[in-house]
Amino acid sequence: MSKKLNISDLHVEVSGKEILHGIDLMVNTGEVHAIMGPNGSGKSTLSQTIFGHPNYTVTKGSIRLDGKDLLPLSPDKRANLGLFLAFQSPNAVPGVNIASFLKQAVNAKRRFVDPAFKGLKIREYRELLEGTMQTIKMKPEFAQRYLNTGFSGGEKKKSEILQMAMLRPDIAVLDEIDSGLDVDALKAVCEGVNTLRRETGMGVLIITHYPRILKYIMPDTVHILMDGRIVRSGDHTLAHRIEEDGYDWLKSTEKPV
Numbered sequence: 001m002s003k004k005l006n007i008s009d010l011h012v013e014v015s016g017k018e019i020l021h022g023i024d025l026m027v028n029t030g031e032v033h034a035i036m037g038p039n040g041s042g043k044s045t046l047s048q049t050i051f052g053h054p055n056y057t058v059t060k061g062s063i064r065l066d067g068k069d070l071l072p073l074s075p076d077k078r079a080n081l082g083l084f085l086a087f088q089s090p091n092a093v094p095g096v097n098i099a100s101f102l103k104q105a106v107n108a109k110r111r112f113v114d115p116a117f118k119g120l121k122i123r124e125y126r127e128l129l130e131g132t133m134q135t136i137k138m139k140p141e142f143a144q145r146y147l148n149t150g151f152s153g154g155e156k157k158k159s160e161i162l163q164m165a166m167l168r169p170d171i172a173v174l175d176e177i178d179s180g181l182d183v184d185a186l187k188a189v190c191e192g193v194n195t196l197r198r199e200t201g202m203g204v205l206i207i208t209h210y211p212r213i214l215k216y217i218m219p220d221t222v223h224i225l226m227d228g229r230i231v232r233s234g235d236h237t238l239a240h241r242i243e244e245d246g247y248d249w250l251k252s253t254e255k256p257v
């Protein structure tokens, strides 16, 4: 099913200061968009706002999923409608293993669609979990660990990808999932994302400081965010230009070259 995330003239304040000054962005299922920008440009502000983090106040503009206004909705409702956010630094939840956490999450999402849904049977759930882990090449033991407790950077990202694979979102927002990963871990995580894209047709919004992740997940469109504004959009070659030249050339107020 095709869905569309539509962000229009989005202005966002944090602690009384405007950080985003009118963002326009449209992501359809099946598409990969990348948002790149230097540190402090407002990338995480955008991802947190898409998910309804209470510290980020929308003062103007809209965020819609298939025409439905997301702004009045809590983060869990936004997730139930088909969004997923992979966090830059996910929280640890000692005492709760990944398997049981994900079972709650999957059941909650299904109940949202069908209020009479009683929850997956033990065996159904086990098959879903094992099948999903196999698809994204994860060892089944991983699901027995406590959520993000004592995880390396790479393991935290793996746990986010597993959540995404289980929840099957229409649009996934990946905020700096490449940060702190070595090349092998980065490749494994990107392979998981690509497998899910192929299988589910989800749309992806990749938020990143570094172009290297875009070697493994090829974007259809690249947007450059600077000082809370999208200053340039283009195809994947824009990411190569950033890799060669950094961001400074975009600061110029002269006409684009």
Ligand SMILES: Nc1ncnc2c1ncn2[C@@H]1O[C@H](COP(=O)(O)OP(=O)(O)O)[C@@H](O)[C@H]1O
Pocket (backbone or CB within 6 Å): 014, 015, 019, 037, 038, 039, 040, 041, 042, 043, 044, 045, 046, 055
């Ligand atoms: N909770 C906050 N309180 C005050 N300022 C914040 C807060 N979160 C972000 N900012 C400011 O907003 C700007 C953008 O930050 P952020 O969205 O995290 O950028 P990025 O993810 O691109 O590095 C920065 O100047 C940062 O200092």
Ligand SMILES: [Mg+2]
Pocket (backbone or CB within 6 Å): 043, 044, 045, 088, 176
């Ligand atoms: Mg950030």
